[in-house]
Amino acid sequence: MRETVRERYKSADILVEKDHELEAWAAALLAASKDPALVEAFQKETGITYTAPKSSIEAMIDDASGRNESIAHEFGKWFNEKVWGPWEGEG
Secondary structure (H helix, E strand, O other): OOOOHHHHOHHHOOOOOOHHHHHHHHHHHHHHHOOHHHHHHHHHHHOOOOOOOOOHHHHHHHHHHOHHHHHHHHHHHHHHHHHHOOOOOOO
């Protein structure tokens, strides 16, 4: 069975309810993860740093250790709070 986008991002505390909103959220999250200024702000505010692996073995170690997923989860939480923001009437 193929994993849905909602299942894939469940650990990032998705703040949307409808599928079309989910697509927008996921696209915005991906764009934010590639924006150097936002990545720098995330690292500065959270103290979590990430450097891309220099070799395939380093990438495999990061995947196997759960480091990539852990950082992605934390970035998702930070993104929701600092970039995506609360729904109207919240917060």
